[in-house]
Amino acid sequence: MNLLVRLQPWVLLGAAFGLGGCSTPTGTTSQPAAAVAPANPAANVAEWRHTATRDFEHEFPGKGLGVSRRYDSEDGWADVYIYDLRETWVDGCSDPKFAGAFDAACEDVRAAAQLGHYAEVKSDPPETGTAGALPVRWIRFSYRHQGKPIESYLLMTCARGHVLKARVSLFVPTPANAWASVQSLMQQQVRLIP
Numbered sequence: 157m158n159l160l161v162r163l164q165p166w167v168l169l170g171a172a173f174g175l176g177g178c179s180t181p182t183g184t185t186s187q188p189a190a191a192v193a194p195a196n197p198a199a200n201v202a203e204w205r206h207t208a209t210r211d212f213e214h215e216f217p218g219k220g221l222g223v224s225r226r227y228d229s230e231d232g233w234a235d236v237y238i239y240d241l242r243e244t245w246v247d248g249c250s251d252p253k254f255a256g257a258f259d260a261a262c263e264d265v266r267a268a269a270q271l272g273h274y275a276e277v278k279s280d281p282p283e284t285g286t287a288g289a290l291p292v293r294w295i296r297f298s299y300r301h302q303g304k305p306i307e308s309y310l311l312m313t314c315a316r317g318h319v320l321k322a323r324v325s326l327f328v329p330t331p332a333n334a335w336a337s338v339q340s341l342m343q344q345q346v347r348l349i350p
Contacts, residue, residue, distance in 0.1 A: 202229035202230060202231045202331070202333070202337040202340075203229060204227040204228070204229050204234060204337075204340070204341050204344070205227060205228050205229065206225060206226070206227055207226050207227065207228050208225070208226040209223060209224070209225050209226075210223065210224045210225075211223050212224065212239070218242070219241070219242065220239055220240045220241040220242035220243070221239050221241070222237060222238045222239030222240065222318070222319075223237070223238055223239075224236065224237045225238075225345075225348075227341065229337070231326050231327060231330070231331055231334065231337060232306070232324065232325045232326035232327050233324075233325055234322055234323065234324040234325070234341055235322070235323045236320070236321070236322045236341070236345050237319070237320075237321045237322070238318050238319070238320055238321075238345070238348065238349055239318060239319055239321075240317060240318045240319065241319075244317040245314040245317055245318060245319055246314060247313075247314050247315050247316070247317075248291040248313060248314060249284055249291050249292065249293045249312075249313055249314070251314055254293070254312075254314065257312070257319060257321075258282070258293050258312050261310055261312060261321055262279075262282070262295060262310060265277070265279075265297055265308070265310065265323075269299065273301070274299040274300065274301055274306075275299060275300040275301075276298075276299055276300050277297060277298075277299040278297070278298050278299070279295055279296065279297045279298075280295060280296045281295070282294065282295040283295070287311065287313075287338065287339040287342040287343065290313055290315070290342055290343060290346060291313055292311045292312065292313045292342065293311070293312050293313070294309055294310060294311040294312070295309070295310050296308070296309055297309075297310065298328075301325075304327070304328075305327075305328035306325050306326065306327065306328060307325070307326045307328055307330050307334075308323060308324065308325040308326070309322075309323070309324045309325075309326075309338055310322070310323055311324065311338065311342055313342075315346050315349055316346075316349045316350070318349050318350070320342070320345055320346065320349065322338075322341065322342060322345065324337075324338050324341060
């Protein structure tokens with residue numbers, strides 16, 4: 157089960173209060189060097205199958221914790237969170253609350269490692285770029301989970317007044333079209349924001 161689901165609302169509330177430790181440089185834009193999109197990004201993109209939904213708004217009314225959705229594909233799995241914490245967020249990555257929320261999400265991954273869920277955790281510096289036309293801040297983690305190497309992307313943006321956060325974890329070696337697959341999933345999620 158996903159760590160964020162087990163930690164319940166405290167993880168998402170930590171994002172609201174800016175707890176965390178990822179530095180978030182400004183002015184850098186790119187996409188992962190190890191997962192560059194192919195010339196035709198639509199070609200051979202993994203099909204993400206929705207396998208579960210959790211309604212935090214129903215479980216913890218009035219907190220703005222939103223929903224989480226689990227997706228699986230032959231390349232790995234993804235957990236997507238859409239929430240607002242009872243606030244309106246500026247679209248993109250420029251909301252004043254955004255940096256703290258992103259840092260808290262990064263710290264959640266490190267906390268999972270300290271609890272023994274992951275081993276050999278390493279991360280690249282966070283970057284700001286795009287997933288298609290969608291501005292996102294992202295960071296790539298690599299770690300071992302149940303003895304297997306995993307490459308995991310944490311992506312975050314705001315759209316329609318909500319935070320859209322995704323953890324996309326891919327089996328290593330990652331496919332050549334990994335970034336196109338991640339972009340496709342993020343673009344699909346924007347359409348689900350109320």
